[in-house]
Amino acid sequence: MQCPSCQNTDSRVLESRAAEGGRSVRRRRECLNCEFRFTTYERVEMVPITVLKRNGHREIFNRSKLLHGLSRACEKTELTPSKLEAIVDELELSLQQSNSREVASSEIGELVLGHLKGLSEVAYVRFASVYRHFRSVSDFVSTLEGMNVDKAELAALV
Numbered sequence: 001m002q003c004p005s006c007q008n009t010d011s012r013v014l015e016s017r018a019a020e021g022g023r024s025v026r027r028r029r030e031c032l033n034c035e036f037r038f039t040t041y042e043r044v045e046m047v048p049i050t051v052l053k054r055n056g057h058r059e060i061f062n063r064s065k066l067l068h069g070l071s072r073a074c075e076k077t078e079l080t081p082s083k084l085e086a087i088v089d090e091l092e093l094s095l096q097q098s099n100s101r102e103v104a105s106s107e108i109g110e111l112v113l114g115h116l117k118g119l120s121e122v123a124y125v126r127f128a129s130v131y132r133h134f135r136s137v138s139d140f141v142s143t144l145e146g147m148n149v150d151k152a153e154l155a156a157l158v
Contacts, residue, residue: 001029001040008033049095050102058102061095063088070112073127077120087115121147 001011010032019026025042049061070084091111095103109131116124128134128143 003031003034003036004038005036006031006034046096047101051108052102052104054105061092061103063092066091066108066112069127069130070116070123073116073130074120074123077123079120079123083119087112091115117147 002009003011008031011029012032013027014030014037015028017026018024019041020043023043027040027042028037029040030037050058051061052058067084067088070087071081074084091108094111095108109127113124113128113131116127124147125140125143129140134140134143
């Protein structure tokens, strides 16, 4: 680390502690050359994820947009805002950990549906109706029948 006073590269760490709610490390340093004291912050660099939309456009992943869509689907259900935040956190982490820096919006939608399926059937159908562009009642019926088939398969395993 280069000293801001004399540009010497030798310093020692006097104190380290978590900052920004554990998202970074704050280090208090002292230059070994001029004894100037300064503070540095160490953060994990997040590489932006690009979302490939159905219409071919690309945009940067927007967690608040995903959270808003989930909130709308989960209105008047038992799912709390903190649970929705946890779902988005988990999805964002899995996207960050993937090898690809570009992900299709359809893949994100399927990941969300995978989480909602076990949590709230109502939220699942609401999200699916927007995400899959339901055009008629038959789209709703086929989704509900698919959910019943999954339940029957699960019951047969037990």
